[in-house]
Amino acid sequence: MVVLAKGELEQIALPAAHPPPADVRAIDLSATGPARPAAARALVAACEEQGFFRVTGHGVPPGLVRAAEAAAARFFALPQPDKEAAAGAPLGYASKRIGSAGDLGWIEYLLLCLAPAAAAATLPCAATSPTPPCPLRELLREYSAAVRRVACGVLELMAEGLGVGPADAMARLVAREDSDSILRVNHYPPRPDQLGSGGGPNLTGFGEHTDPQIISVLRSNGAPGLEISLRDGAWASVPHDGDGDSFFVNVGDTLQVLTNGRFRSVKHRVVVNSEKSRVSMVFFGGPPPGERLAPLPALLGDGGRSLYREFTWKEYKGSGCKGRLADDRLCRFEN
Numbered sequence: 223m224v225v226l227a228k229g230e231l232e233q234i235a236l237p238a239a240h241p242p243p244a245d246v247r248a249i250d251l252s253a254t255g256p257a258r259p260a261a262a263r264a265l266v267a268a269c270e271e272q273g274f275f276r277v278t279g280h281g282v283p284p285g286l287v288r289a290a291e292a293a294a295a296r297f298f299a300l301p302q303p304d305k306e307a308a309a310g311a312p313l314g315y316a317s318k319r320i321g322s323a324g325d326l327g328w329i330e331y332l333l334l335c336l337a338p339a340a341a342a343a344t345l346p347c348a349a350t351s352p353t354p355p356c357p358l359r360e361l362l363r364e365y366s367a368a369v370r371r372v373a374c375g376v377l378e379l380m381a382e383g384l385g386v387g388p389a390d391a392m393a394r395l396v397a398r399e400d401s402d403s404i405l406r407v408n409h410y411p412p413r414p415d416q417l418g419s420g421g422g423p424n425l426t427g428f429g430e431h432t433d434p435q436i437i438s439v440l441r442s443n444g445a446p447g448l449e450i451s452l453r454d455g456a457w458a459s460v461p462h463d464g465d466g467d468s469f470f471v472n473v474g475d476t477l478q479v480l481t482n483g484r485f486r487s488v489k490h491r492v493v494v495n496s497e498k499s500r501v502s503m504v505f506f507g508g509p510p511p512g513e514r515l516a517p518l519p520a521l522l523g524d525g526g527r528s529l530y531r532e533f534t535w536k537e538y539k540g541s542g543c544k545g546r547l548a549d550d551r552l553c554r555f556e557n
């Protein structure tokens with residue numbers, strides 16, 4: 223359980239606002255025939271308007287999602303010392319602190335690097351079974367593999383909608399074995415008793431930020447809390463009911479660069495004001511560390527002017543991990 227020391231609660235308290243629901247577009251990834259170009263156009267429009275949408279027709283078995291979510295919930299229900307045994311900054315288990323610059327939140331999480339050569343965090347097998355092999359790790363890997371395919375499907379449909387070739391111009395960056403993709407499993411415990419029931423301040427679960435990778439594919443257990451910033455700067459809450467088995471997708475900073483600013487990475491945050499625990503599982507599709515990133519030539523427009531200088535993903539990650547969550551990291555790479 224996340225426990226806040228004296229003074230920390232004040233740092234993460236937010237005014238008790240309830241933003242209106244966002245109008246989130248649904249994109250059917252299974253569209254074929256004449257419906258396919260229409261889906262590709264709708265996807266591009268969603269990226270231009272909000273940098274955020276949800277996908278249906280993705281083919282991830284609901285049973286796998288439920289099993290991974292249940293195993294994650296069992297992990298977070300373990301005694302604190304068992305969870306701490308899986309700590310291994312920056313990977314593995316952590317609570318309250320996000321990044322190294324002091325951002326606090328009402329959150330605990332597991333961060334798993336999906337590259338084959340990555341060091342494996344030690345996950346307590348007690349989360350699901352007393353005997354190895356650890357089902358939690360296996361389930362999360364299986365889940366990540368399925369969601370990586372969704373990310374690639376989204377990027378292929380996007381390439382079609384943008385009219386850029388080849389079809390895997392963007393998807394290949396996430397599909398490659400050495401892509402720097404990460405799975406993050408977040409748990410936001412219910413509002414602490416100290417705040418009283420109903421009314422009172424909200425708490426920052428995950429402070430405002432953009433995701434640095436290409437795209438993020440997110441699922442939650444249906445508890446509320448995720449908010450996105452609209453183009454006019456107003457916050458809107460992401461409806462949590464009725465999304466059935468769909469996944470939410472965020473445009474990340476790297477996709478902003480690849481599209482030369484045509485898509486903008488969406489600012490988002492998680493606000494805790496519920497008596498229900500929120501568990502979210504986020505797959506971050508990132509490029510391989512040495513990949514040189516620059517706008518796709520087809521998207522440079524008539525003047526051919528690139529808004530960003532070329533850089534590697536390793537360079538971008540290195541520059542971003544020292545800052546605060548809400549910092550604008552891309553401005554250092556603008557031309």
Ligand SMILES: O=C(O)CCC(=O)C(=O)O
Binds near residue numbers: 442490491502
């Ligand atoms: O928990 C959520 O819904 C969002 C989490 C998030 O933005 C992140 O892990 O980057």
Ligand SMILES: [Fe+2]
Binds near residue numbers: 431433
């Ligand atoms: Fe995020």
